[in-house]
Amino acid sequence: MIVAKGLTKKYEDFVAVDGITFSVKRGESFGLLGPNGAGKSTTMRMIASTSQRTSGDLTILGKDPNKFGPEIRAHLGVVPQQDSHDRELKTWENLYIYGRYFGLSRKFLKAKIVELLEFAQLTDKRDTKVSALSGGMQRRLTIARGMVNEPEILMLDEPTTGLDPQARHILWDRLFRLKEEGVTLVITTHYMDEAEQLCDRLIVMDKGKIMAEGAPAELIKKYSSKEVLEVRFGSKNNAEAGQKIAHLGDRIETLPDRILVYSEDGEKILKQIHKMGLEPQTSLVRRSSLEDVFLRLTGRTLVD
């Protein structure tokens, strides 16, 4: 559905997206994972045909966005990173007028709005001005709005940033349902749990480049070990302790606040550390995550 080859975006001299190549298949849930400034939103806007690429090839549903902007956008549902509701209008009017922008009939929209308000759990806020909605409500309204034209591809730029955990889970649940209905999802996030939960396949981006590509489990397997032992010796002692235990496990990462030891069996490593006479203040064995993949690829953490 989406094919990008050497896709590049420059703002004056600054290269925001640097020759990335990827493709998204129908019905899949595709992720762009990366820290702030990685170029995710810029990539999303180029796909959404609201930003012109500087160079490279991009086709969406076989069409070049430079030539078929309005036509491509009719197929897409866009959930921008920042909520941008029409503050002069009420909740239902926002959905209504957005549907009208696509040329949809009043009759169709009347029924659609009922359905979308239900979906976004905003039925009782139908006649409220959007400026009076909470952050989570506004976010859900943006997502509902993105679905008004029954898009084949739903583009979600950081859909849950700024939401509390409960609101996030509700949203994830909604997105699962959409995926089951066959909607192709393109999602950016800097939360690794979100990427693991929602994405069939993803690219890991950093500084405008693709660092890795694959299914979450595949990437973890390829770039990390099965388990991770996290130990903390206190911020002053971590560096020194890190050197002492450097030979343990497959690999270790020493961060300012903790040391990560990658291995197949975290408990075993912890025992070895105790045997060396070292006493970590806290220790935790967990499964490897995309966070570890990112750390391995870039030497930095996703969320700072």
Next chain:
Amino acid sequence: MSLINATVDSAIAIAERRRGKIGAEFYAGRGLVIIERAFLAFKTSSWAVVASGFVEPVFYLLAFGFGLGSLIGGVTDGSGHAVSYAAYIAPALLATSAMNGAIYDSTWNVFFKMHFGRLYQTILATSLGTLDVALGEIGWALLRGLTYAIGFMIVMTPLGLIPSWWGILAIPGAVLIAFGFASVGMGITSYLKNFQQMDMVNFFMLPMFLFSGTFYPLSIYPQWLQYVIESLPLWHAIQMERALTLGVVGWGLLGHVLYFVVMIAGGLFFTTKRLSALFLR
């Protein structure tokens, strides 16, 4: 999700209708929905602002036309006929109110939408194009201009200020004037970055209102100043409206019409170009 899309056109079908047509990359042929949006927002807006657009020219007419006019007596129109002072300035006030309404809608309103609230970004993420936005916003300004023009005519006609049947054409004339000013106004606004620059627009508007042959004939000015004023849009607007309401119709009218057609085309061209540069870059 899609229980109800069997009988209605999908967004895709609607968008694909324009395939292959000229300008399909920036025009979806659906600028009317922008007017619909403006109307939804308008329902909750302040009626004081709306009413002032109508009341202002009426007040000018009362104060100058009848107040000052009683001291002055009459003036002569373009072909030497004597007319009352009120009938002389009434078409000028009509032209001016068409201009002011159009400028207000296309400058301040558009400036806020461009720089706050991301409205145009949102609209341009749908299957609309930049020319739809430009035409829709300008269309809304025209609709208001038309309403004011009709209202003003309703006041003027019973007062005997429209001696000629040609005067009916002053209403479409006012719409043409509003279209020209709205196009250029939106074009200029799309290039402005801050409030100081916006104030420059007002700085230019007031003297144009006062000196464009609104209240007295240009012949009292030195020749060079007459040339300057005759190059300004409001002068053309006033000449056109005055010729129509007083029924002094000649081929020269077409020159004024052409002046506005050029303003409309130029304004739309730059607005569309600039919106693309700002929001689709």
